[in-house]
Amino acid sequence: MDEPCDQINKYYRHMKQTFYSNGKLLITGEYLVLDGAQALALPTRFGQSLEVTPINEPKINWKSYDIKGKVWLDTTINLNEITSFQKKGTHKSAIEIAKLISILKEAQKLNPNFLRNNSGFAVNTYLDFPRNWGLGSSSTLINNIASWANVDAFTLLKKTFGGSGYDIAAAQNNHPIIYQKTKNNQEVKALHLNWNFTHQLFFVHLNKKQNSSEAIKQYQLQKKKDNVFQSKINDLTSQFTNCKTLEKFEYLIVEHEALISKAIKQKPIKERLFSDFKGSIKSLGAWGGDFILATGNRENQDYFRNKGYQTILTFQEMILSNQN
Numbered sequence: 001m002d003e004p005c006d007q008i009n010k011y012y013r014h015m016k017q018t019f020y021s022n023g024k025l026l027i028t029g030e031y032l033v034l035d036g037a038q039a040l041a042l043p044t045r046f047g048q049s050l051e052v053t054p055i056n057e058p059k060i061n062w063k064s065y066d067i068k069g070k071v072w073l074d075t076t077i078n079l080n081e082i083t084s085f086q087k088k089g090t091h092k093s094a095i096e097i098a099k100l101i102s103i104l105k106e107a108q109k110l111n112p113n114f115l116r117n118n119s120g121f122a123v124n125t126y127l128d129f130p131r132n133w134g135l136g137s138s139s140t141l142i143n144n145i146a147s148w149a150n151v152d153a154f155t156l157l158k159k160t161f162g163g164s165g166y167d168i169a170a171a172q173n174n175h176p177i178i179y180q181k182t183k184n185n186q187e188v189k190a191l192h193l194n195w196n197f198t199h200q201l202f203f204v205h206l207n208k209k210q211n212s213s214e215a216i217k218q219y220q221l222q223k224k225k226d227n228v229f230q231s232k233i234n235d236l237t238s239q240f241t242n243c244k245t246l247e248k249f250e251y252l253i254v255e256h257e258a259l260i261s262k263a264i265k266q267k268p269i270k271e272r273l274f275s276d277f278k279g280s281i282k283s284l285g286a287w288g289g290d291f292i293l294a295t296g297n298r299e300n301q302d303y304f305r306n307k308g309y310q311t312i313l314t315f316q317e318m319i320l321s322n323q324n
Contacts, residue, residue, distance in 0.1 A: 016053040021143040022320065023047045023135030024170030025203070026285045027293070028237040028256060029179075031264055033164040037233040038180045040191075040240055043170040043320045046129035048140035052121050052148055059120040062100065066127055077101060079115050082108060099160075103142060106159040107149035114149040133205060133311075134290030139167035154186060174320050178237065197246040198315040203284075203291045204304045205311035206269075229263045250280040250295055257282060277303055 022043035029039025055061065058080065064073035075097050085101045108114045125144070129135050138161055146153035153168045166179040169188045176191040195201075236256050243249045257268040260283070269292055270281040279296035294300065301312050 016051060017148065018049060018051050019144040019147045020049045021047050021136075021140035021147075021171035022174065023129060023133075023140060024167045025135070025291065025293075025318070026166060027282075028240050029166075029233050030260060030283065030285055030287070032230055032233045032260070033166055033179065033181060035230060036181050037230045038178055038237045039164075039166055039233075040176065040237050041166045041170045041179050042176050043173055044129075044135050044318055045320055046133070046135055046318075047171070048128070048137065048144065049126045050141070050144035050148065051124045051126075053123075055120050055122050057120050058118050060104075060115075061120070061122045062125075063123070064125045064127075067130055072131070073097070073100070075100070077104070079120055082115060099138075100141075103145050103156065103160050107145055107151050107156055110151040110155060110159070111149050114151070132208075134285065136167050136171065139163075140171050143168055143171040176241075178241065191241055193241060195243065195249070197249065198319075200246055200295055200297065201315040202294055202296070202301055203313045203315070203318050204294055204301075204309050205291050207309060207311075208290070229259065232259055246295060253280040253282045253293075253295070260287070274303075274307075 023046045025042050025044060026033070027040040027042055029037045033039040058078065060077040060079065062073065062075050062077060063071050066072050073093065073096050075093075077097075077100075082101060082105050085098075085105060104115065108116070125141065127137060127140075131137055139157070142157050142160060143153045146156045149156075153172070154165045157163060157165055157168055164179070164181045165186050166177075166181075169177055169179045169186065173188065173190065176193050178187075178189040178191060180187045233256075236252060236259070239252055240249070240256075243252060257270070261268050264287065266287055268281075269283045269287065270277060274281055277294070277300070279294055279300045281295075282293040284291050284293055294304070296303075304312060
């Protein structure tokens with residue numbers, strides 16, 4: 001017969017909750033989505049899960065695991081310290097812990113019953129993509145914590161990291177979406193993309209993690225208040241979603257890159273790094289890092305491998321099923 005402590009532990013294990021959120025790629029509308037432009041976003045096959053198991057102590061034992069199963073964040077948070085937490089230290093781990101507690105703190109403000117009793121939790125998070133891929137390690141965490149706390153993820157994002165919210169929408173949907181930030185809310189429209197050329201699309205990681213928060217700050221500082229940009233992006237997004245041929249798709253990439261280049265005063269990635277590439281190249285999300293989208297076949301992929309870019313995924317390997 002089980003001892004009382006064993007019975008309690010079994011009871012808590014049965015109460016374990018698991019939450020999962022999709023990663024994301026922004027195909028159109030980068031930067032301008034912040035100002036209400038319509039953007040095409042695709043959820044990825046890679047995401048992040050969060051497992052929560054109650055424990056009989058007023059604290060959170062938090063462990064975050066990377067794709068290789070290595071713990072990259074290990075901390076204990078006393079529940080009574082969350083509301084009064086003040087950031088301490090500049091070490092990388094201290095910064096990560098501060099970010100985590102800030103999310104928990106804001107979630108608690110949105111739901112006063114969250115983390116308010118004498119029992120705590122053992123929390124494990126699991127990324128199924130490398131942290132430097134830029135697929136949304138922060139947005140998937142926020143969406144998972146919002147689900148756990150039973151609060152609105154878009155509001156939690158606004159209260160913590162900020163941004164347009166398209167990444168939260170992608171975290172919550174298993175199909176392509178058109179996302180638009182409105183004055184007080186957001187609109188999310190499910191899509192089925194009739195792209196019969198996805199076998200000629202692939203993604204290349206640029207071996208560099210782009211800080212999206214910093215990219216947003218730079219955009220806000222230098223952007224032009226020009227509604228023409230937003231109107232043109234809306235039109236291009238519509239054309240992308242209705243595109244039927246690779247030739248048209250490549251034309252739209254060139255048009256979109258030129259428009260964003262003008263809006264943020266940066267040269268397109270192809271012009272800067274890959275001017276002799278035969279296919280088309282599109283930056284994704286924050287320009288300057290993470291993944292790019294390229295067109296072509298195996299030979300075109302070898303072009304990037306020969307330049308030292310070894311992380312290349314096909315459209316099918318990266319993107320969730322295109323079904324509603």
